[in-house]
Amino acid sequence: MPAALHTIAKLTLPLMLLLTAPFMVSAAEIAATLPPLAGLVKMLDNKAEVMCLLPTGADPHHFQMQPRTIEKLAKSRLLIRSSFDDGGWPLPPNHENVLDIWPDKDHGWVSPKEVRLILPHIANALIKLDPQQEVSLNSNLNKAIAITFAIEKQWQKALEQVRSSGVIMQHPSWRRLMVDMQVPVLNVLESGHHGHEHGPHALDDSLHQLEEHPGAWLISDAGHTNRALDWLRQHSYQAPHHITLDALADCNTSWDQLMLQNLQQVSEQQ
Known part of the structure; x- marks a missing residue:
């Protein structure tokens, strides 16, 4: 086989195998039921790969998870939820690592005070996933808590x-x-x-x-x-x-x- 054809064959074969292989769902490290919960993770680690179960623009009161979403959720290492808000969702049972941050409060994330109280719990959960990031996460936690105070002051002024x-x-x-x-x-x-x-x-x-x-x-x-x-x-x-x-x-x-x-x-x- 000529050298050029041999090179093309070497490049083409892996591509054909990729196209014909069964579709494999890539798993996110962290899953969150609602986008604002993912937003709390982003404050602590802006490089974290977070999957939201609720698609952008979807009605949180009337939606069904697709099979691909359920498969991705099963492969995640941490599920963050707020069961007072998502308690009626058809979530698959028995996820091995669930952090329920607001089981007794609705829409806790709109309150800087509530966010300030819950951020340390989220940071601890992230540290357990990756202990090598403990110093970085704790540093970001301090910054995030300071941000909640600043946001709180801005709301006080805006709603005066x-x-x-x-x-x-x-x-x-x-x-x-x-x-x-x-x-x-x-x-x-x-x-x-x-x-x-x-x-x-x-x-x-x-x-x-x-x-x-x-x-x-x-x-x-x-x-x-x-x-x-x-x-x-x-x-x-x-x-x-x-x-x-x-x-x-x-x-x-x-x-x-x-x-x-x-x-x-x-x-x-x-």
Whole structure:
């Protein structure tokens, strides 16, 4: 065989074997049920390979995991979840290493205070996966905790004007932050289960609340329909500010980036 053909054959054979071999799913070291949980990992190790079970833009209340996702999950070395939020998901049982960071709180990640408390537990879980990274992870942990204080101060400043007037929310995803910031939550038009709105009486009550609390904001969630808030804005005499926040983002967004993006939304939409 001529030398050139021999070289081509050497290059082609491995490629053909790759194309004809059974598809093998590459496994991520870490799996997270929700993108913000992956964002917490990214604060501690921005090179960590994290797989999110919830695809970008998917409804966290109505989705089914695909077989490939289940296979990847089984191969991961750590699953990070928040069972108060993802408890209804059809997760495969018996993953060997699960860190449930908020079993008793919904949307804990919107609260800098709650994030500050949970980051050391995530860092410890990552150190167990790779003890050689202990020094680096502990250093990043200290930086991440400092960032939570800075983010907290920015939220306090951004929400200062509604501490007296309050907010009406479509979905309770940001309620924990509002409580932390001492912002009155006048009403929530949708329960924690997506799509379960409270009906016309809640709308009427919210309309009265708007008239009684000039300066109150309407807060939408990017992942939910906000028809009720649109109706309130159209029927209120107060012309309230209507702000849209995003509680989920995507798997590549670190927690501090998620918070800063939402702070930017508050700044731009006021």
